[in-house]
Amino acid sequence: MSPADHPPSLPPQAPASGARRSGRGQKAAGVxxxxxxxxxxxxxxxxxxxxxxxxxxxxxxxxxxxWRLLRKEKLRQAVIGLAMVTVCATVAALTGEARGFFLVxxxxxxxxxxxxLTSIAVKRPLTGMILNKVSGGPDxxxxxxxxxRVYTVSTWVCIAVNIVNAALQVIYYRGDEPVVLGIVHIAxxxxxxxxxxxxxxxxxxxxxxxxxxxxx
Numbered sequence: 326m327s328p329a330d331h332p333p334s335l336p337p338q339a340p341a342s343g344a345r346r347s348g349r350g351q352k353a354a355g356v357x358x359x360x361x362x363x364x365x366x367x368x369x370x371x372x373x374x375x376x377x378x379x380x381x382x383x384x385x386x387x388x389x390x391x392w393r394l395l396r397k398e399k400l401r402q403a404v405i406g407l408a409m410v411t412v413c414a415t416v417a418a419l420t421g422e423a424r425g426f427f428l429v430x431x432x433x434x435x436x437x438x439x440x441x442l443t444s445i446a447v448k449r450p451l452t453g454m455i456l457n458k459v460s461g462g463p464d465x466x467x468x469x470x471x472x473x474r475v476y477t478v479s480t481w482v483c484i485a486v487n488i489v490n491a492a493l494q495v496i497y498y499r500g501d502e503p504v505v506l507g508i509v510h511i512a513x514x515x516x517x518x519x520x521x522x523x524x525x526x527x528x529x530x531x532x533x534x535x536x537x538x539x540x541x
Contacts, residue, residue: 356518358393360511362386362410363426367507370423378423379414386410424498427506431494434487441484450480452524460528471531479524486516 365385370378386407393403409429417425444451449467453476457466466472490513497505 356514358389359406359514361389363507363511366414366423366426367504370503375417375421375423378426379418382410382414382426422501423503424501424506427494427498427503427510430510431491431498431506434491434494438484438487438491441480441487445477445480445484450476452476452479452483452520456521456524456528460525460532462528462532469531469533472528475524475527475531479520479527482520483517486520 362382362385366378366382368378369381390403390407393406394400412429413426416428417423419425420428441451444454450473453462453466453473457472457476462472463469466476490509493509494506497509
């Protein structure tokens with residue numbers, strides 16, 4: 326039988342690898358789009374003025390909103406992104422300072438810290454409340470010790486990250502360093518995306534076999 330009778334086939338992992346690459350590309354694009362208003366504000370403010378920075382941020386926010394709608398992402402996410410930039414720009418305009426653009430983001434870590442600590446205290450770790458359904462976990466996940474432990478640890482990780490984030494925000498806001506504040510603000514997106522991905526991966530491993538999701 327000739328080799329032509331057995332045409333070569335693609336490796337079994339090829340489709341999955343392509344899907345993973347596509348997924349990583351989409352996530353990278355999402356991170357870039359989320360950071361675009363902040364980057365536009367920092368560049369225009371440094372090159373021209375605060376007013377130019379606010380106009381650039383608003384323009385980039387509208388463009389990001391349209392991009393999310395075209396990609397048929399959840400409307401809630403698109404609206405939240407647009408609303409956040411609107412609030413930040415309003416605060417900066419009212420204060421007349423570039424650092425005012427980052428005042429609201431600087432307060433967010435303190436709010437998240439309070440929510441995380443409260444969730445630990447009442448034995449309902451925040452990451453479990455948010456990510457258990459996404460992970461495919463059972464409704465009674467709090468009674469599954471390994472699963473509850475994963476969510477508790479990841480919530481503590483969130484607490485640690487937010488402590489560092491809050492400290493950096495206070496230091497550089499008081500020091501009037503809008504560029505550094507912008508870098509910290511942009512960096513929080515990938516950091517928390519990594520925490521979410523890690524939590525989901527470990528949660529799936531911790532699930533009893535009967536509750537593990539069928540998909541990859």
